[in-house]
Amino acid sequence: MDPRVRKHAEIIADHSTRIEEGDNVILNAPPVAEDLVTALFAICGERGANPQWLGQTTAAHRAFMHAADADQFETPEHALAQMEAADVYVSIRGDTNTRQTSDVDPEKTAAYSKAHRPIFEERMGKRWVGTQYPAPGNAQEAEMATEAYENFVYAAIDKDWDQQREHQQQMVEILDPADEVRIVSGDTTDVTMSVAGNPTANDYAELNLPGGEVYTAPLPESVEGEVTFDKPVVNQGREILGARLVFEGGEVVDHSAEKNEAVLTALLNTDDGARRLGELGIGMNRDIDRFTYNMLFDEKMGDTVHMAIGRSIPWTVGEENEANDSATHVDMIVDMGEDSFIEVDGEVVQRDGTFRFEDGFEG
Structure with missing residues (x-):
């Protein structure tokens, strides 16, 4: 062996x-x-x-x-x-x-x-x-x-997961007390959401192995804007390419895909909650440096953000807040390596894949 x-x-x-x-x-x-x-x-x-x-x-x-x-x-x-x-x-x-x-x-x-x-x-x-x-x-x-x-x-x-936890905790401390998050990538993604009162989790391989992300839940009715997921989405063996979602009042009001749009439509029609976001995640495992058509790895990939339609993860929803309820949870990835930024409460905290607590950050 x-x-x-x-x-x-x-x-x-x-x-x-x-x-x-x-x-x-x-x-x-x-x-x-x-x-x-x-x-x-x-x-x-x-x-x-x-x-x-x-x-x-x-x-x-x-x-x-x-x-x-x-x-x-x-x-x-x-x-x-x-x-x-x-x-x-x-x-x-x-x-x-x-x-x-x-x-x-x-x-x-x-x-x-x-x-x-x-x-x-x-x-x-x-x-x-x-x-x-x-x-x-x-x-x-x-x-x-x-x-x-x-x-x-x-x-x-096979990583030093204590060291990885400490690295990721720096992003947790930025996101945990935040109100509004904005994700911008190129000219195809500009979406805002509130995470006020929702805890941010630090995934260092306790529930997913490998780990390597921080994640929280948007308030279900807060998501506004448009996002194009430039990495493929594979669901039940089908590949969805170029998935595009438009949100108003937290709900997907328009969608399209370059390939297998019918599969995306079926996912969104699972139930009412499938048309809302249940998760916002930020990939921080830089040993995952390529897309492999495996979301267990791909969502942790450095220089990416992922958003999941469907069910909220229970421990990322504050006691006073509403969880998004759905039978599905499907992650979709945005490449944040170039011409992109993450903004938290009006302040840029990551630009082109570099966090503000890392060398080379240019706000």
Whole structure:
């Protein structure tokens, strides 16, 4: 076994989820990630925890979705009971074919998400993490050789996370007390939103591995302006290019896409909350230096901002504020490397990818 796999497992167990004696641990991972699952089983055995491997493939999920009637989707009570009994949940991504579900009806996918929402909400109360195994399918999607992709993944994961937290905390301290945030990129994106009273979270690999972002929630009715997402959005195996959203009173009132606009439309029609933003995130992991068609990495990429339509993340919503409620949460990325800036309460805090607390910043 590659020693980096054992190191990956140790970061999951020690840093991200703190697996302890007696913990019931669910490992949701495809067969291609068996080495990482094996390493985690060994750690659970060493610590007296109780692991269970859920090994569904995307091919099996595709077969179910094609055969199922969306009108019959209900919350599977056995899956909910299993999640209720868990202490730790580890979701491991890894693909042999990243586009396996690309021919599943987007409206059926939205209905499935609604039915499984209680399971998702239960999971959010556990010690959980989502991570990536460097599988060949993901390497191919990233247009990289498998060995090069392995090096990329492990460089982004095996970091000094305490140091990364301290670096990101500087942005947290700017954003946390803020009222208004403005994002400008080129002549296609100029959007403002209020984050007043909503906490800013510092993601340093506790819930996502890799980590590397700070994020908060806009007030649902505060978003105004237009944004074009210049990085692709991949949802259920479909690639949306050039997604453009226009906001008025917090709601998407116009949208378009250069490719797969119908998929974007279906996402926005999931429910009322899908037409509002649930998250504003700023990527700060500079070991992620290229777009790989994998949002777990791409949203953390240095010199980017991402916004998510749909559900707010609960701990980013202040007690006095309204959370955006939706069955979906889809992140979309804006490149902030050139001809761009982030403005907080009228003051530029990042220009062309350089923060005001970094050398080379020009306000």
